Amino acid sequence: MKETISDPEYRLEECFQPRGRTAADPVLDPPLFWKDENLIPEQRRMRLAGVLVAGAAALVASLAVPTSSFAATPTSSSMAAASSSTVHSKAPNQVNWKDLAKLSTSHHALGLFGRDGSSPVLALPVGTSASEKAKVKAQLPAGADVTIKTSRFSESKLDQIQTKVTARKWNSDADKYGFAVEYDAGADKMVVHTDAPASITKPLRDAYPGALELRPSRVVPQVDRFSDAQPFWGGTALIAHVGNGAPWCSSGITVKNRVTDHLYMTTAAHCFPTLTHVYNRRADASFGNWTGQVVQRSSNTDTELMSTSTPVGYGSDIFDGGTSTSTSHIFVHGIQTTYDGLKVCVSGSVSYNHCGHPISNDHFSVCYSGNICIRDGKGFLYDRGGTNWPTYNNGTLTQGGDSGAPIYTLDTTGSAAYIAGLHSGIQEDACCTAKMIGVKAIEVFADLAVGPVTR
Known part of the structure; x- marks a missing residue:
């Protein structure tokens, strides 16, 4: 049975057949071919959960x-x-x-x-x-x-x-x-x-x-995106009850209030309404550990903050595994300034971790249906990239449920992440050329008066 999103502030709009839908499914008709990333794929992937250790x-x-x-x-x-x-x-x-x-x-x-x-x-x-x-x-x-x-x-x-x-x-x-x-x-x-x-x-x-x-x-701890626990990491799988649906998204990065140092976890603002209780999504799409409650939401940077009742609810790591059962993760060490041509990685809970995506527009704005936007050039487009000369367009694309995921670069050792932004959605034109949409990390920090948690 098809699951839908009933968030009154945001309505899903699709112009083509994403993975998991059939030709018989109804397709909405937006004028500009925007496709957001909050879709729930109907074809579930079964995943093994890691054994939790301290x-x-x-x-x-x-x-x-x-x-x-x-x-x-x-x-x-x-x-x-x-x-x-x-x-x-x-x-x-x-x-x-x-x-x-x-x-x-x-x-x-x-x-x-x-x-x-x-x-x-x-x-x-x-x-x-x-x-x-x-x-x-x-x-x-x-x-x-x-x-x-x-x-x-x-x-x-x-x-x-x-x-x-x-x-x-x-x-x-x-x-x-x-x-x-x-x-x-x-x-x-x-x-x-x-x-x-x-x-x-x-x-x-x-x-x-x-x-x-x-x-x-x-x-x-030996956990994966589908068995996360405090302190929660970026790139983990999220789920919540919203109306009659249960939308999927991904966590982004841990941030802290500039005045109080209180910790929050980011995700995309189009994912869950304010005050929604969010949970880790298990491998079978059921509800796992409570991840936090949405306490602040920005319609200017498509970003919202989740908070827990404990001071150490979130950690500075992000998952970077390329499979559903991978427990691999790296720590956030700093912030990456974005620019045209910069190749980035993205680590979502549906398409998992993939890299080699060049930024093709570093001054990008978008408003989805409803009131969720990335305004004033605070966003960027990044391409799928690939290895097929001369088009280089056979790389992995993000999927529905990857919204909110961290976008980052690696240091020279490959052991630390520098956060460039957060994943928001996809722009797909009439010729089915897709570009992924991100919001710049530095703009998120300025908009929400927070800073990154690094080590």
Whole structure:
């Protein structure tokens, strides 16, 4: 059954057959061939939802027994890290693992640690006597390949470091990054996984000289556009009850009030009326987590702001995956000034992430039916681009439901986004040549008295 939008301030208008409609569907007859991006495709795509995890949660080394076994001798560097004794024969089987777990507990060991490509390590706390280590060795399962080590750490010291790392109180900006911490028994060090720069982690390294190893890592919640949760990111899938319909749109970027620093999430103003409660759209098009309530709406830049009841409802990342199940995302690092010829990316919840779109008109205005506009040259047109010489027009186009999505460029490393604008709609002429419509980020900020949230 066809779903329609009943927003009294905005009516959908189509001049051609978008993806998901049939020739039998009625086509409205606007005079200028404008096509907005708030359509709901009838052909649903089934998508897998990611498993939610806490982004900054510690990945602490567990005392539980792994379900896989390993059979490799310790490396020379591992042997040098702490005093050890090894019994060589075969990898432990499942019964051995259970026995080793009991042995570890009975001797108050730090734990039993196993990794692919190395033998299991049973780590004893600092100060363990030679006689105690000998008892442990004597009780090993017959023939099992297990390394027994005496660590530089006590259990309380490991707990202290884990607590300190995940508390992130040692630098005022530490909570802007993900951190995970685990004990590496082979190296006898606490390993901190993070994407934070050295300037942020220096106080941590200074607090535990020689005891920590920092490894560059991205520590993030495993969510996608269809299973988002606080803090919500740009490019996530949105849905709301509007009249008898349930329009789809995409979130844009997190912004903050210039005076109060209160956080908001943007989307297109033609998506939802003021005071509408908006939700994350799940893969099956059902309603997921509450994303916020529309509290401010601009008809001059086709942008509206959503707000939550918590101070950390929105984050500075945007989804940048090119498939429905991708969990890929990048952080917003700055603002991109637009100009003719600039190639941009757009990341919507229907067409997903695609790049290589050249801006063809950097001073563009549009008013859709109703009272939603991008006025006074605050918008821009960007082409589909492509690889087919000489027209270069076989690139991906945005689709209904992509409205509000972030438009951006990448830094030279491809790891950070610079926001150029927000996606609004499509202009399509009588010859079916389509150009996508964006509103400039700097104009949105000026119009709504907000600024971008970056890191």
